[in-house]
Amino acid sequence: MALADLTQLELLVGSLALIWVIIAIIIGLRIIWKANSLKRNELITVGFSWILISSAWWGVALQFITYGFFNYRLTAFQYLFVANVFIPFAICCWIYAFCQILNPKLKKSLFLIYVAICIIWEIYLIVGLSINTEIIATIEGTFDSKHSTTTLIFVIFAILSFLITGVIFSIKSMKVDDPEIKWKGRFLFLAWILFTIGALLDAALSPTPLTLIIVRLILITSSISFYLGFFLPKKISNWLIK
Numbered sequence: 001m002a003l004a005d006l007t008q009l010e011l012l013v014g015s016l017a018l019i020w021v022i023i024a025i026i027i028g029l030r031i032i033w034k035a036n037s038l039k040r041n042e043l044i045t046v047g048f049s050w051i052l053i054s055s056a057w058w059g060v061a062l063q064f065i066t067y068g069f070f071n072y073r074l075t076a077f078q079y080l081f082v083a084n085v086f087i088p089f090a091i092c093c094w095i096y097a098f099c100q101i102l103n104p105k106l107k108k109s110l111f112l113i114y115v116a117i118c119i120i121w122e123i124y125l126i127v128g129l130s131i132n133t134e135i136i137a138t139i140e141g142t143f144d145s146k147h148s149t150t151t152l153i154f155v156i157f158a159i160l161s162f163l164i165t166g167v168i169f170s171i172k173s174m175k176v177d178d179p180e181i182k183w184k185g186r187f188l189f190l191a192w193i194l195f196t197i198g199a200l201l202d203a204a205l206s207p208t209p210l211t212l213i214i215v216r217l218i219l220i221t222s223s224i225s226f227y228l229g230f231f232l233p234k235k236i237s238n239w240l241i242k
Helices: 006-036 043-069 075-083 088-102 106-108 110-131 147-176 179-204 208-230 234-242
Strands: 136-142 144-147
Touching: 006 043, 006 208, 043 075, 075 136, 075 144, 075 234, 088 110, 088 147, 088 179, 106 110, 106 144, 110 147, 144 147, 147 179, 147 208, 179 208
Parallel strands: none
Antiparallel strands: 136 144
């Protein structure tokens, strides 16, 4: 079995990526379920945005499953498609929710600008992968990939978009008089800061057992904080306010 052929470091890379992806998907689905039950339709896209934001790690997680358990290695096209194609959808879902909650009028400007940018990027991505996958990124080893300059620019654009709008959203929440909303704002602020740190460290650091564990814990903590930023349980809320 191919799982036995993986090094200890590769096992750690694949398994921790899979754990982080599963947790992010569970958190996103939980937000969607809660939003639907409360008839908060604007928060449904928040849940989808968190699910799709984890898609940057889907290539690693899927490669771990297919190669580790079924001895099938994803092609460069399959790996890079899965790891990149859903990010624009994550951006659009989050920006839509951001506009809808803070100022619906922004949907006529900010949201449409992001939709246009993401459509252009999706076309470039699919065409680039179809012509030569190295236009988008190169696969290094079993789980690693190195972004091309153009892809790296878009990834930085995506991270900054999430961070800036997330921080703006959080700060506005923290300025509200309601103490529960203040705490939600703090958790959301923490979520976006931790996600940004985790994503940047994951890209910048050479993988070692220690760095992998630290980075994945940061990302998992960001998921939990993200959920609490929208649905803070009453018991936790009352304890924090007291």
